Amino acid sequence: MPFDGIFTNCIAKELDHILKGAVIERVYQPEKDEVTMQLRTQKDRVRLVISANSTYPRIHLTTQSKKNPETAPSFCMLLRKHLIGGRIMEVTCFDYERIVVLHIQTMDEMGDTVVKKLVAEIMGKWSNIILTNKDDVILDAIKHVDEEVNRVREIMPARPYRMPPQQNKTLIDDFDPGAFTEQQGKLSCEKTLLEYIKGFSPLLSREVCYRGNIDPKKPFSACTPLEKARLAEEAERIKNEIKKGQYAFCIAYTPDDPPSPLDFHCFLLTQMASLKEFPSANEMLDEFFTDKDKSNRLVQKKSHLVKILHNNMDRCEKKQALYEQQIRDTADRETWRLYGELLTANIHALKTGMKAARVLNYYAEEEQYVEIPLDENKSPAHNAQMYYKRYQKEKAKYEYSLKQMEETTSELEYLKSVEQMLEASTDDAVIDEIQWELIENGYIKETKAKKKSKTTTETKPYRFFSSDGLRIYVGKNNKQNDQLTLKTAQANDIWLHTQKIPGSHVIIKKDYGEIPSSTVYEAAVLAAWHSKAKHSGNVPVDYTKVKNVKKPKGAKPGMVIYTDYKTLYVNPDAKVIEKLKQNQEG
Known part of the structure; x- marks a missing residue:
């Protein structure tokens, strides 16, 4: 990685020059593996970021700020207790190790002046942020490493801090x-x-x-x-x-x-x-890591949600297979009903002790006799009742399986639509909205931390202007799709969606007269582009008036039914999209 020992030595020297004598005013922990500190130097206030992220570990000054959790993590509280008000005496790097040490003069519980060390280890997946006392005893670390993970070098409270094993190399x-x-x-x-x-x-x-x-x-x-x-x-x-x-x-x-x-x-x-x-x-470093870190955390957040979606999609597919089998198992249910009815109709001609009954099937168009197996120990009426009960049982099983099959198929379609929205998302706020959608629909357990972190600010749909000057809106997630189609759009606006393919709802605002075919085409291209068929060709896009779009009772977000539609086949043309993006908002 670029953050090698030579570079670590360089950044430590630069930080020492800038931060020597700086006072620590505030400490935050915006991420589980990242700490930021507000420092007051002789010239101005600066913000220092220390990250133990396994992909992008680093230490540097930054102009960027992140949203902090309402309740500070325990490691952050410990740093505040020990470091706020402290003064940085020096910043060092020992022998080109990928370790930067902040030597901080502060006061202990007795009011005596002591020096504590905040150690930033920039070592890939082993990166860490460690606070030690004056005797190099670990007070705590952002990542704990016990003896089961590393017998040679434990990173745990009350353990002595040891440098990594020295390499037999030349300085x-x-x-x-x-x-x-x-x-x-x-x-x-x-x-x-x-x-x-x-x-x-x-x-x-x-x-x-x-x-x-x-x-x-x-x-x-x-x-x-x-x-x-x-x-x-x-x-x-x-x-x-x-x-x-x-x-x-x-x-x-x-x-x-x-x-x-x-x-x-x-x-x-x-x-x-x-x-x-x-x-x-x-x-x-600030420029390099701002985009890298944002992109990496976005990928991590998306990967977590995709895993949840795939687990639930696997569950749905297993349920589908189960219900398909149950539907196949009940394929003879009408035969049992027929047997019951034929036995009842011929009850006068049957006797107890018969092993089978050969009777005329009066439902058949042509003359046809049916041989019905009987329990010779039961009366003919009892045998008829047994077939009726078997029919009722399998009919109930069939109807239940059919209903569950429909619900499971609908749920699977919904999950695929969420996956498509997630794949297309490049904005942190939109991904947060998708996460909340999954929480509200019971796919993710809501924690107290998530309740507190929920934002009231909602993102807005994409807004484009067609070559004819008409507004075209594209939903970024399923909740937004519902809002756009069912509440924002007017009855005579045009609604578009890829046919039987997960994707965004698209709305053309009808401001006046008839909507030109060129605008419908551009909106259809947007619908194809913002769908699972983005990389396909000849994509079918259905379109109709908004008044023909309805949401079934109890349907998942983004799930609608529609009538009186037409279908347009388009290619998700990047050139058309680029032209539309020139007048894009949101």
């Missing part, structure tokens, strides 16, 4: 070009640098190879003395730039349109094609 400060060129082994040039110099990441190792004009995958042992010397020279250059503090903060971007941040470092990444330079490490 960049002690780098000796001559000793480096004498390295033996079958490792590639990239991995030789990685294994030899402490704090180097694969990214920085490849950068050194690139600067030396050497293939990073080439075995080091296959390099000529001149090539080894070039590698050593470039590594020595990094060493000297660190000593002089000559950094070049940059973010490398993907070649996509639009580009997205790919990597960053405190040295110019000449191996990358698209770079953006920054005046400081903090500004660079």
